[in-house]
Amino acid sequence: MSRTASRLLLAAAAGLAGLGIVSSSASFGGPGASAAGPTAQPSVRRLTESQYRAAIAEVFGPEIEVVGRFEPDMRVGGLAAVGASAVSITPAGFEQYDAIARHVAEQVFAPAARPRLVGCAPGGEDPAGAHCAAAFVGRVGLKLFRRPVALREVQAAVARTLAAAQRLGNFDAGLQATLVGMLTSPDFLFRIDLPAPRGPAGAIDGYSKASRLSFLLWNAPPDDALLDAAGKGLLDRPEDLRGQVDRMIASPKFVDGVRAFFDDFLQLRDMETLSKDGLIYPGFSTTVAAASREQVLRTITDLLVDHKGDYRDLFTTRRFAMTRALGPIYNVPVSGSGWSMYEFPEGDPRIGLLTQAGLLALHSHPGRTSPTLRGKSLRETVLCEQVPSPPANVNFAVVQDVNNATLKTTRQRLEAHLDDEECASCHKATDGLGLSLEQFDGAGQYRSTEHDEPIDTSGKFDKAAFAGVPALARLMHDSPKVSQCVVSTAWRYASGRDTGLADRPQLDRLNASFAAGGYRFIDLMRTIALDPQFYAMLRVPLTRPATTARADSKSQDRS
Amino acid sequence: MLKKSAAALTGAGLVCLAAVGLHAADAPTGGWPGTRTFVVSGLFVGGGGDPNGCPAQSPGNFDVYLASLPADQRAELSPPGKRRELQKQMWQHFGFRRMALWPGDFGGRAEVAKLPPDVKLHQKPSPAQLRAIAELNGFPKGKGSLAYQDQTLAYSSCTNPYDFPELAKGYVPYQGKISTGMNLDGKAGASNFSSPDGEKGVDNQLWRAIGCYKQSQEMNDPAFQEKVMLSARSPTLVEVSGIDDPRNDPDVTVRVLTGADPLVRDGAGKPLARASYSLDSDPSLVNVAHGRIVDGVLTTDPFDLRFVFREQIIDNVRVVRGAVVRARFKPDGNLDGGIYGYTTLSSYYDMVEHMTQDGADNVGLSCVAVRQALDRYADGYRDRATGKYTAISSEWRFHAVPAFVTGIPPQAPLGAGTARAMR
Numbered sequence: 013m014s015r016t017a018s019r020l021l022l023a024a025a026a027g028l029a030g031l032g033i034v035s036s037s038a039s040f041g042g043p044g045a046s047a048a049g050p051t052a053q054p055s056v057r058r059l060t061e062s063q064y065r066a067a068i069a070e071v072f073g074p075e076i077e078v079v080g081r082f083e084p085d086m087r088v089g090g091l092a093a094v095g096a097s098a099v100s101i102t103p104a105g106f107e108q109y110d111a112i113a114r115h116v117a118e119q120v121f122a123p124a125a126r127p128r129l130v131g132c133a134p135g136g137e138d139p140a141g142a143h144c145a146a147a148f149v150g151r152v153g154l155k156l157f158r159r160p161v162a163l164r165e166v167q168a169a170v171a172r173t174l175a176a177a178q179r180l181g182n183f184d185a186g187l188q189a190t191l192v193g194m195l196t197s198p199d200f201l202f203r204i205d206l207p208a209p210r211g212p213a214g215a216i217d218g219y220s221k222a223s224r225l226s227f228l229l230w231n232a233p234p235d236d237a238l239l240d241a242a243g244k245g246l247l248d249r250p251e252d253l254r255g256q257v258d259r260m261i262a263s264p265k266f267v268d269g270v271r272a273f274f275d276d277f278l279q280l281r282d283m284e285t286l287s288k289d290g291l292i293y294p295g296f297s298t299t300v301a302a303a304s305r306e307q308v309l310r311t312i313t314d315l316l317v318d319h320k321g322d323y324r325d326l327f328t329t330r331r332f333a334m335t336r337a338l339g340p341i342y343n344v345p346v347s348g349s350g351w352s353m354y355e356f357p358e359g360d361p362r363i364g365l366l367t368q369a370g371l372l373a374l375h376s377h378p379g380r381t382s383p384t385l386r387g388k389s390l391r392e393t394v395l396c397e398q399v400p401s402p403p404a405n406v407n408f409a410v411v412q413d414v415n416n417a418t419l420k421t422t423r424q425r426l427e428a429h430l431d432d433e434e435c436a437s438c439h440k441a442t443d444g445l446g447l448s449l450e451q452f453d454g455a456g457q458y459r460s461t462e463h464d465e466p467i468d469t470s471g472k473f474d475k476a477a478f479a480g481v482p483a484l485a486r487l488m489h490d491s492p493k494v495s496q497c498v499v500s501t502a503w504r505y506a507s508g509r510d511t512g513l514a515d516r517p518q519l520d521r522l523n524a525s526f527a528a529g530g531y532r533f534i535d536l537m538r539t540i541a542l543d544p545q546f547y548a549m550l551r552v553p554l555t556r557p558a559t560t561a562r563a564d565s566k567s568q569d570r571s
Numbered sequence: 572m573l574k575k576s577a578a579a580l581t582g583a584g585l586v587c588l589a590a591v592g593l594h595a596a597d598a599p600t601g602g603w604p605g606t607r608t609f610v611v612s613g614l615f616v617g618g619g620g621d622p623n624g625c626p627a628q629s630p631g632n633f634d635v636y637l638a639s640l641p642a643d644q645r646a647e648l649s650p651p652g653k654r655r656e657l658q659k660q661m662w663q664h665f666g667f668r669r670m671a672l673w674p675g676d677f678g679g680r681a682e683v684a685k686l687p688p689d690v691k692l693h694q695k696p697s698p699a700q701l702r703a704i705a706e707l708n709g710f711p712k713g714k715g716s717l718a719y720q721d722q723t724l725a726y727s728s729c730t731n732p733y734d735f736p737e738l739a740k741g742y743v744p745y746q747g748k749i750s751t752g753m754n755l756d757g758k759a760g761a762s763n764f765s766s767p768d769g770e771k772g773v774d775n776q777l778w779r780a781i782g783c784y785k786q787s788q789e790m791n792d793p794a795f796q797e798k799v800m801l802s803a804r805s806p807t808l809v810e811v812s813g814i815d816d817p818r819n820d821p822d823v824t825v826r827v828l829t830g831a832d833p834l835v836r837d838g839a840g841k842p843l844a845r846a847s848y849s850l851d852s853d854p855s856l857v858n859v860a861h862g863r864i865v866d867g868v869l870t871t872d873p874f875d876l877r878f879v880f881r882e883q884i885i886d887n888v889r890v891v892r893g894a895v896v897r898a899r900f901k902p903d904g905n906l907d908g909g910i911y912g913y914t915t916l917s918s919y920y921d922m923v924e925h926m927t928q929d930g931a932d933n934v935g936l937s938c939v940a941v942r943q944a945l946d947r948y949a950d951g952y953r954d955r956a957t958g959k960y961t962a963i964s965s966e967w968r969f970h971a972v973p974a975f976v977t978g979i980p981p982q983a984p985l986g987a988g989t990a991r992a993m994r
Contacts, residue, residue, distance in 0.1 A: 290837075290838035290839055291839070294837035294838050294839050294841065294843070295837050295838075295843055295844070295845075296838070297837075297838050336846075336847055339845060339846060339847045339975065340835075340843055340844060340845035340846050343845045344602070344975070345602055345847045345975030345976070345977050346847045346975070346977065347847065347849060347977030347978055348849075348977075
């Protein structure tokens with residue numbers, strides 16, 4: 013592409029100077045709605061990578077490739093969904109978005125795709141292509157921005173398109189530049205709530221509701237039917253809203269939404285970079301890592317969506333998604349090349365998510381297990397507890413000496429490490445759970461001994477003694493903490509913010525509803541999607557800064 | 572012997588994923604109860620044990636041809652850098668021909684053959700079409716065979732070994748008194764070896780025939796066998812079922828099977844344990860034998876065995892008659908041992924033909940000498956009509972790691988019995 017064209021493309025991405033500080037003003041122009049009350053803060057969330065991809069597929073079709081690196085997500089309170097409310101776009105990140113946008117636009121205007129995706133051209137009564145550009149911007153803008161493009165926005169875009177077309181001597185080049193501008197606009201890259209033109213202060217408009225709903229249930233932008241309902245104001249009417257929610261839950265895309273939630277909740281994306289020592293775990297590979305992540309998600313959606321199951325059963329299920337790449341890790345035969353469900357028999361050590369290779373490997377070191385990392389993960393993720401980070405001057409020599417002739421098992425080495433009282437205080441919270449998983453090595457493979465010593469898997473969970481993983485799984489299944497944790501996490505995921513004391517009544521209601529409905533995850537999602545609070549702007553003191561959330565510390569106990 | 576519910580397990584849903592309750596007895600190991608399956612990572616001709624068994628190395632084609640040249644020409648063509656020129660001259664001298672049936676890279680550049688109108692590209696020609704192609708392209712009358720996975724038409728010492736007897740010059744058989752192997756016929760005669768452990772009457776005439784080739788000796792090295800995987804495209808599987816006691820069980824069933832999936836390797840390039848394999852759909856490749864385990868060593872009764880050797884350009888079904896599998900269950904979970912029996916000459920000749928002249932030249936073999944030696948040392952399954960032996964005693968050594976077979980349960984009814992025709 014010529015330098016002139018590059019400058020025009022960048023120029024077409026109007027209003028981007030302000031991207032470093034995200035505000036509620038829509039830089040593509042914004043519809044100019046009235047401001048909300050002084051205490052209502054609209055939510056602004058950057059699209060995650062998967063949401064970006066889903067948006068491109070929704071607007072232009074799945075055959076359009078999205079190639080490039082995205083700005084990394086930031087976790088706040090363990091969730092990237094909450095972190096999305098706290099992040100902006102760096103200059104380097106914008107360059108990436110720009111490159112991705114150009115590649116997408118090139119594909120849209122490629123000869124094979126253009127007739128379907130652009131649909132018009134200059135000629136006849138539209139010699140310069142102004143009507144064509146207006147139609148394109150209006151149609152594509154509605155889908156990309158998830159709201160109608162205001163007339164003045166369309167006019168400005170048409171003017172830029174025609175100017176660029178004249179400069180470049182090519183209408184398509186001008187319109188392509190406009191598309192790049194739209195794809196790099198904050199209106200696309202951020203989910204920006206807009207206040208309702210009418211109604212109580214703090215209410216959001218129908219299109220913002222549609223976005224919240226679709227990203228919660230589908231992890232994707234609204235489809236035509238949902239945008240249509242939003243435009244007609246139907247989402248303000250409980251019976252119509254319920255109809256839309258039921259339609260969306262019945263859609264195959266609901267699985268994508270559930271997957272996105274658990275991918276974030278269990279922090280499975282970290283598995284993309286998971287690697288193991290090839291000499292110690294020769295059976296573990298990047299293929300196995302990717303399959304392990306997929307296994308967790310497929311196991312979850314099989315139980316919670318396909319079988320409309322009880323969330324707590326995830327901890328006791330013996331029905332695992334399985335594919336051939338994982339067979340050697342689980343030591344089971346797997347036929348066929350695709351995915352299918354494998355049922356472990358009663359008495360088998362594999363029971364529930366805690367014993368899936370992906371989570372076990374993720375919370376281990378490259379060449380050995382880590383009861384501490386495993387326990388910390390369970391405490392923080394599944395039980396929503398906080399575990400403090402270790403001090404910087406801890407001596408891990410005993411724990412790391414895996415070939416210690418006297419201390420043959422990890423439990424023995426950890427117990428020696430805990431002679432230090434300062435260490436013991438934190439390890440008590442984590443290691444009890446983690447040690448019960450010691451029958452699974454750092455790659456998630458079963459073992460009954462370590463250096464020929466039988467592995468002790470007993471422990472305590474909330475003062476209840478247990479012997480072995482199946483007993484722990486049952487305790488976790490029955491623990492109110494476990495079900496309450498997924499409720500609060502789902503609410504934080506949906507609202508894109510951390511919860512406080514003011515959320516307590518809301519969470520109490522959700523917990524009661526979740527329990528009364530038999531802990532069906534689908535019902536939890538439906539309840540949230542129908543809850544008026546889900547569509548309310550956050551009410552904050554006027555003095556509160558726009559972005560105050562603090563990113564999670566990356567430091568973790570290394571023992 | 573574990574009878575369990577194998578018969579009840581042969582219905583629909585046998586496919587391993589309906590595994591509820593099937594492997595609890597062996598938990599946490601998956602698979603069928605009382606069954607251990609292994610994938611063979613390499614099959615090598617075994618034998619030898621006498622360091623003085625080969626007074627000299629058997630020469631390959633290049634060696635024989637060079638020896639036939641005047642001294643000055645021999646000196647000129649001997650350096651390794653002259654290999655291509657040497658081969659070209661040798662092929663011209665013997666009139667070897669090699670033509671690609673259609674454009675493509677079939678192990679090196681080759682002239683593309685002219686085809687009669689009724690021959691379609693990329694479709695294996697019929698015998699009549701083959702003769703027509705050979706005639707059209709100037710092959711010697713009646714000569715020319717398909718080679719290189721049926722992609723080329725060739726005339727060489729590997730396709731027609733009896734046409735080039737001079738390439739057998741200098742051949743050296745293994746002349747040691749000791750060799751690994753097994754006493755297959757219960758007799759101890761002059762042609763037999765003693766095993767390194769002192770067992771008399773060891774039958775391993777295949778090693779006598781080819782044991783002095785450099786390639787045979789290299790591949791017989793345990794260190795080589797540890798590193799190199801053979802027949803990785805369609806590995807052989809050994810399944811032992813009905814095991815009550817893995818150390819001693821007088822009654823087990825052994826199946827030797829052929830996988831339809833390539834050998835799965837781990838991150839270090841070694842065979843990956845516990846991988847799953849589906850089976851070749853050819854029922855004649857399901858071989859069953861009765862066996863026993865004594866002190867951790869599995870031994871079968873003799874049975875007729877067909878297995879596939881598919882490696883690089885070779886795609887060959889090998890047939891071993893009166894085969895005995897003898898192998899040790901190792902503490903690390905692997906299985907090491909051998910298949911001992913009479914390899915049919917026809918299946919071995921087929922492998923030699925698949926090797927192609929290029930292959931034989933490059934690994935230092937003489938197809939002619941090998942063919943003559945097999946004819947000479949064959950010692951099993953005499954054809955009553957011709958009075959000639961049709962098979963040669965042999966040892967196929969293997970290493971195997973734990974694996975799973977999917978799709979067919981152990982001891983399932985077979986599609987073919989042991990009475991099937993043998994090549």
